[in-house]
Amino acid sequence: MSLDSVLLGFEVALQPVNLVYVFVGVFIGTVIGVLPGLGPTATIALLLPLTYTMDPATAVIMLAGIYYGSMYGGTITSVLLQLPGEAASVVTTIDGHQMALQGRAGPALGIAAIGSFIGGTVSIIGLMAFAPLLSDVALSFGPPEYTALTLLGLLLVTYLGTRSTAKSLVSAGFGLFLASVGQDPVSGTTRFTFDSIALTGGLEFVAVVMGLFGIGEILHDLERAGGATMTSTRVGRLWPTVRDWAQARGAIMRGSVVGFALGVIPGGGGLISSLASYAIEKRRARQPERFGKGAIEGVAGPETANNAAATSTFIPLLTLGIPSNVVVALLFGALLIQGITPGPQLITTHPEIFWGVIASMFVGNLMLLLLNIPLIGVFVQILRLRASVLGAITVVVSVLGVYSVNNNPFDMWVVLGSAVAGYLMRKTGFPPGPLVLAFILGPIMERSFRQSLIMSDGHLSIFATRPTSAAILALAVVLLGWSTLKGARKPWQRLRAPAGG
């Protein structure tokens, strides 16, 4: 990392157009973070068509802003209403809402905003320091390493993020299969197109994501009646006291490190890092019984960690070209649409994107800190937006947006089919996230797998004889073995449990 690179980043991030879009991104992110039901994944999918006309750096700056902005927004409803606007804020409901009930909503939100800013900033510094090093290492990777790495990434996502590993694997399998629809990248033969010209180019990524996450989520929400009960909207004084700060300081520092580290791991990110931070703080506390009753460390640590993780999840994307979770997969898709393939070369071929996006995160975090403190009351009012209005807008924007990608009516039917699939997956416990991630990683995986076989004259041993791919695959095998054993033990444990237990 040189000072020139960092300066280039800030030069890009501080351009007026990028300042406007980072503001738009973090503002939309905060709003959808507040709204339960529409998460960052669905929102980014809905807004992808709007980014086609933008400069690539501007597009990613705005979409990234939505992602980390949603982490801030989710905190507000978690504290005030015990209602996490998005998954990573679930942990904050425990102590944050207790603080609100004790009339301390202000300090809870204040410390969360400050912690998020510090976590985000620490993570940006980490990103600046480590990402170029990792890029250098990744430049020596060949097809076998990429095959192993994408496989490990997929396995980690299925293992870390969900309840049932087997169901996540099935979901990922369908994602890989759907990615193979269309023209074979090597021979040009068409696959699974059923003689339809519309399918020759493959299934449109935006259509699949909009269906699974946009309309699929809305259909799922149609069944759920009722809304949030506003228990307390009184925020009061936001600035934490000296005592609050003394209690939260350590949690913020540890949360920054934990969030950064877990964000880098594929499948990691907001939820896992906030859970880990909460567990660490509770274990370290002199009076662990305070947790669950309004301990400020229980808000400061997880909120810092989820924001730090949201930033460091960009490391695998920007350096290896491998998205580590679904939201980042959408950013990967946004760059592909712009004709840019993220990977180790990005830092040299498009330094303005690499460093501009990183610097914009610092600007965005600062904006969020300044936005959140005076505007918390305004954001809470957004909860008055009715689910039916949100549903109608999502449906119409999805159909119109996907048409605007290729002007192809067939894509609208893909949205509808994916929406029904997304709804059924939610009803039956199959997570749609691994499907989308596999859909994005599918072509990289297939190409590198086939290239590896050609390189080795058909010997699968190539994956085991090259040290890096062997080490990555060994990790994947251990992980798969462990989760299989864990899954297989569950039914036996239930059978052995006493009746009614």
Added chain:
Amino acid sequence: MTGQEPRTDDPAASRDGRRAGGVVTLVLAAAGAVLASRLPLGTLTDPGPGLWPLAVALATALASLAVIVTDVPDDYEGLAGGGRRIAVAVAAVAVLVVLFTTAGFILSGLACFVFWLRFLGRESWRLTAIVSAGGVGVLYVLFALVLRVPLPPDLVAGLWEA
């Protein structure tokens, strides 16, 4: 994000749905394997277009078997009486797509907004009218005029221009 919501506890639905997910995905994966095997598979030295999808389909079938064995009933949500509403909503989106390509965005968008707000959401006519007109207006300006997306021929815009 999704996939983390607590599941509703509906024992009847759980009994009905249990293992159904794994069986359906097994059938789909098997169908995928059959389709893939009809493509040239090539050899390991020179892999054909069918080899990768066949491997993926077989791995998915294997994972589906694991789902059938390890699945738990509380992973399934009951329909909670919402099945008909979902079917109607899906049909509404299908009508939107058909209308969009035949009559253009303005009419199809208005119809979808009105149906979703008034009939699915049971909102007042006043709110329905305001949100529908405002929503379609903003989206038309954004996509057709600002982003210049070539939308299908529009009946309403045509009448307006005439």
